[in-house]
Amino acid sequence: MARHLTRRSFLKAASIAAASVPLSKIAAQAQPGVVRAPLAAPGTFKNTQTVVGGLCEMCFWRCQMVGKIRDGRLIKLEGNPKSIDNESALCARGNAGVKMLYDPDRLKYPMRNVGSRGAPKWQRISWEEALDTCAEKLKAVIDRDGVQSVCMFPHGSSSRYPNQFFQRTVGTPNISESSFYQCRGVRDLAYMVTTEIPPNEDVDMANAKVIFLLGCHFGENIHLSHVKQYVRGLENGAKLVVVDPRYSASAAKSHIWVPIRPGTDTALLLAIMNYLIQNDKYDIDFVERYGEGFEDMAEGIKEWTLEKAAEECDIPAAQIKEVADLLAAHMPHVAIHPGRFSTWYGNDFQRGRALACLTGILGAFGAKGSFVSAQNPRGITNIRWPMGDEQVDSLQRILDVHHFTPPGTPTELIRDAALTGDPFPIKACVIWGQNLIQTLPNQARTIKMLEQMDFVMCVDIMPTDITMFADILLPDCSYLECYNQIKTGTQWDLAEKHQQFITARMPVAPPGFERRDNVWITNEIAKRLGYGDKIPAQTQEELNDKMLAGAGLSLAQLRAEGGIHIQPGVDDPYGLDDDFIVHFFSDDLDWDGYPPIPTYIPVPRAPEGYYRLLAGRSPLHTFNRTQNNSWLMAENDTNPVWVNDKLAARLGLKDGDEVSLVNQDGIESRTTTTVKVTPGIREDAVYMYHGFGSMSPDLSIGYNKGVDSQSLITKLAVDPETGTHALRNNFVKLVKIS
Numbered sequence: 001m002a003r004h005l006t007r008r009s010f011l012k013a014a015s016i017a018a019a020s021v022p023l024s025k026i027a028a029q030a031q032p033g034v035v036r037a038p039l040a041a042p043g044t045f046k047n048t049q050t051v052v053g054g055l056c057e058m059c060f061w062r063c064q065m066v067g068k069i070r071d072g073r074l075i076k077l078e079g080n081p082k083s084i085d086n087e088s089a090l091c092a093r094g095n096a097g098v099k100m101l102y103d104p105d106r107l108k109y110p111m112r113n114v115g116s117r118g119a120p121k122w123q124r125i126s127w128e129e130a131l132d133t134c135a136e137k138l139k140a141v142i143d144r145d146g147v148q149s150v151c152m153f154p155h156g157s158s159s160r161y162p163n164q165f166f167q168r169t170v171g172t173p174n175i176s177e178s179s180f181y182q183c184r185g186v187r188d189l190a191y192m193v194t195t196e197i198p199p200n201e202d203v204d205m206a207n208a209k210v211i212f213l214l215g216c217h218f219g220e221n222i223h224l225s226h227v228k229q230y231v232r233g234l235e236n237g238a239k240l241v242v243v244d245p246r247y248s249a250s251a252a253k254s255h256i257w258v259p260i261r262p263g264t265d266t267a268l269l270l271a272i273m274n275y276l277i278q279n280d281k282y283d284i285d286f287v288e289r290y291g292e293g294f295e296d297m298a299e300g301i302k303e304w305t306l307e308k309a310a311e312e313c314d315i316p317a318a319q320i321k322e323v324a325d326l327l328a329a330h331m332p333h334v335a336i337h338p339g340r341f342s343t344w345y346g347n348d349f350q351r352g353r354a355l356a357c358l359t360g361i362l363g364a365f366g367a368k369g370s371f372v373s374a375q376n377p378r379g380i381t382n383i384r385w386p387m388g389d390e391q392v393d394s395l396q397r398i399l400d401v402h403h404f405t406p407p408g409t410p411t412e413l414i415r416d417a418a419l420t421g422d423p424f425p426i427k428a429c430v431i432w433g434q435n436l437i438q439t440l441p442n443q444a445r446t447i448k449m450l451e452q453m454d455f456v457m458c459v460d461i462m463p464t465d466i467t468m469f470a471d472i473l474l475p476d477c478s479y480l481e482c483y484n485q486i487k488t489g490t491q492w493d494l495a496e497k498h499q500q501f502i503t504a505r506m507p508v509a510p511p512g513f514e515r516r517d518n519v520w521i522t523n524e525i526a527k528r529l530g531y532g533d534k535i536p537a538q539t540q541e542e543l544n545d546k547m548l549a550g551a552g553l554s555l556a557q558l559r560a561e562g563g564i565h566i567q568p569g570v571d572d573p574y575g576l577d578d579d580f581i582v583h584f585f586s587d588d589l590d591w592d593g594y595p596p597i598p599t600y601i602p603v604p605r606a607p608e609g610y611y612r613l614l615a616g617r618s619p620l621h622t623f624n625r626t627q628n629n630s631w632l633m634a635e636n637d638t639n640p641v642w643v644n645d646k647l648a649a650r651l652g653l654k655d656g657d658e659v660s661l662v663n664q665d666g667i668e669s670r671t672t673t674t675v676k677v678t679p680g681i682r683e684d685a686v687y688m689y690h691g692f693g694s695m696s697p698d699l700s701i702g703y704n705k706g707v708d709s710q711s712l713i714t715k716l717a718v719d720p721e722t723g724t725h726a727l728r729n730n731f732v733k734l735v736k737i738s
């Protein structure tokens with residue numbers, strides 16, 4: 001956490017973890033990966049019961065859905081017709097949730113590993129034995145080395161309750177969540193330091209005159225209601241600028257595609273700002289009213305001429321000018337998207353700052369079609385595990401290295417401490433919904449970290465790669481089989497229909513086999529560790545009902561309302577508080593010795609004969625979690641590597657050739673893939689979908705399909721301000737398989 005943030009921003013920071021997402025309601029449109037439920041033939045759903053209250057978690061956007069049940073079996077998922085968010089649509093992944101539910105490879109019973117970590121042999125055990133073992137092993141480590149010797153890697157709805165238990169009640173600060181440290185945490189902190197408000201992607205794309213996407217590829221990256229809002233903006237005539245080294249699905253719809261040299265985005269942003277400032281094409285009134293340190297920034301970025309950036313970014317100066325003029329012509333109704341996945345090069349905080357400052361000089365905060373702050377429904381009670389007696393020093397506090405960290409502890413600090421025992425040993429590891437093998441760069445270090453643990457427990461739904469390293473493996477209920485997670489949201493882009501909603505996840509099918517939900521599992525471990533008297537709720541239902549009570553609701557009431565409670569919106573989404581501020585120059589950063597104005601920090605270029613490895617989303621998968629889904633794999637079961645056509649000719653590669661990839665440290669991919677020859681990627685980079693190439697043989701469909709991009713990321717870089725991981729600064733060459 002930033003040390004000098006005001007109390008107001010500190011409170012906001014604390015709420016990032018729980019913050020919800022912006023929502024909109026627009027007509028559904030066919031587009032890649034966005035699938036409307038097909039019309040059923042007459043009579044199809046005779047004898048079919050509809051269960052309301054589903055909340056999708058095939059990804060983390062949590063669209064609202066209903067389940068169709070026949071003869072006790074879930075046969076179909078559809079968007080909840082009451083939804084003002086995703087409406088009746090689900091994406092391809094959401095539809096395929098049915099296949100996840102009944103996947104025969106799913107975890108069914110608690111298991112003990114009687115083989116070794118990484119080469120497991122599973123023995124089915126009782127819940128009693130599994131829970132006793134977890135508690136006994138955790139307690140042994142805590143008694144010997146203190147609570148800080150326990151670390152946790154959580155992600156997703158199911159991990160929130162146990163995360164709070166380990167963090168607040170047990171008291172270990174060494175918790176690293178992938179959605180912060182390998183995803184959006186750096187963006188959140190960059191915007192918070194600049195505007196004191198976490199961004200939450202509240203970008204009013206539907207009403208924008210220009211949509212500006214920097215390394216964000218809607219149509220492949222699918223968060224349904226967000227993509228719909230983007231499509232609606234395009235339908236309304238918004239001009240689209242896409243900055244991407246690759247001709248992405250968004251680039252294909254753009255008016256201006258800027259095929260930037262990877263890693264140089266901050267230089268581009270500084271040059272756009274400098275040009276706008278030098279030519280008085282910025283929102284002078286807005287900057288005077290809300291800006292702080294504008295003159296310092298203007299002076300500090302003067303060197304960034306269009307020509308200088310053109311050379312650094314390897315794009316024409318005229319194109320940078322064209323983009324800048326387009327933004328200026330339509331300010332403040334320009335949607336500068338903050339991006340989501342932002343842990344790219346280890347210089348990412350500065351890029352986030354530059355994006356936020358560009359938004360500021362265009363006056364594009366609070367205006368229609370710009371960056372707005374959606375007000376979500378109030379009143380949900382925060383039921384939490386109580387703070388325990390013991391509060392220990394975190395790695396972050398002891399080592400004092402990154403002063404603007406997202407919630408939790410930087411992953412690399414945990415791995416370092418575990419591998420060196422300095423400043424303290426880390427000997428027990430709780431993994432809950434995070435696939436460390438596929439998620440964290442440098443797999444060898446992750447595996448060494450796990451190998452040195454006295455105890456590793458893992459709670460998951462599928463036998464993914466990470467589960468191979470557990471001593472005890474516990475079968476969680478999936479999102480279709482349990483209560484959990486309140487979701488609130490608002491839609492504001494149709495002003496006359498400004499509405500808010502509150503919903504809670506309810507099961508659409510009973511839990512199969514011996515699966516148990518996260519509240520039950522956490523409570524049983526808590527009792528065994530001596531925290532039985534601190535349990536905040538005995539069941540998921542009780543937890544949800546207590547949280548909903550503050551808003552005058554209950555699960556029964558929600559169910560009676562079709563799964564979703566809808567109420568009028570109370571706040572005008574446009575406009576800004578009087579104390580809104582844009583820190584073009586940040587005193588907080590200055591005090592701590594970081595660049596106080598947005599600053600370009602170059603990253604190393606590819607060594608001779610190597611190409612930068614870029615990866616991103618498949619519209620048909622969510623990372624690795626969907627890699628055993630029979631419907632999704634039938635459509636997309638590998639990740640061809642995109643190679644520029646001119647480069648391919650030089651390398652003697654043809655479309656469809658089989659290759660393996662070898663990185664700059666000599667690490668070769670375990671599996672092979674094919675080459676996709678295309679002009680739609682720069683010559684200095686190659687691209688593939690992330691999440692393929694599972695090494696777990698227990699995934700009978702996903703095993704060894706495609707290449708694991710993470711296995712090729714061995715060179716580490718960590719963002720100095722935030723401690724987040726960079727995932728795009730490794731290089732590969734392609735080896736043709738004859």
Ligand SMILES: Nc1nc2c(c(=O)[nH]1)N[C@H]1C(S)=C(S)[C@@H](COP(=O)(O)OP(=O)(O)OC[C@H]3O[C@@H](n4cnc5c(=O)[nH]c(N)nc54)[C@H](O)[C@@H]3O)O[C@H]1N2
Nearest residue numbers: 155158178182183433434435439459460464476623624625
């Ligand atoms: N190289 C590289 N690394 C990346 C990225 C990248 O683009 N490239 N992307 C980054 C980003 S943006 C993110 S958000 C992270 C995502 O990282 P993760 O969250 O680790 O990825 P997932 O594959 O979604 O799922 C993790 C695990 O959760 C399990 N799981 C699914 N549902 C449940 C459930 O209900 N309960 C429990 N207990 N477990 C469940 C899955 O089976 C899987 O083992 O990865 C980051 N890492």
Ligand SMILES: Nc1nc2c(c(=O)[nH]1)N[C@H]1C(S)=C(S)[C@@H](COP(=O)(O)OP(=O)(O)OC[C@H]3O[C@@H](n4cnc5c(=O)[nH]c(N)nc54)[C@H](O)[C@@H]3O)O[C@H]1N2
Nearest residue numbers: 215216217221222243246262263341616617619621622623
């Ligand atoms: N279908 C699907 N949708 C998803 C997810 C999923 O797994 N599947 N995951 C969700 C999650 S958790 C997240 S965080 C988001 C992530 O979605 P995004 O934030 O869109 O991130 P990526 O998918 O990594 O997209 C990366 C794009 O950045 C480009 N790029 C690479 N290097 C550079 C560079 O140096 N500069 C610029 N300007 N561009 C560059 C790549 O070519 C690619 O087109 O997607 C969400 N939506």
Ligand code: SF4
Nearest residue numbers: 056059062063091094
């Ligand atoms: S975007 Fe797709 S996968 Fe994500 S929650 Fe919505 S329906 Fe599910």
Ligand SMILES: [Mo]
Nearest residue numbers: 179183184341
């Ligand atoms: Mo993410």
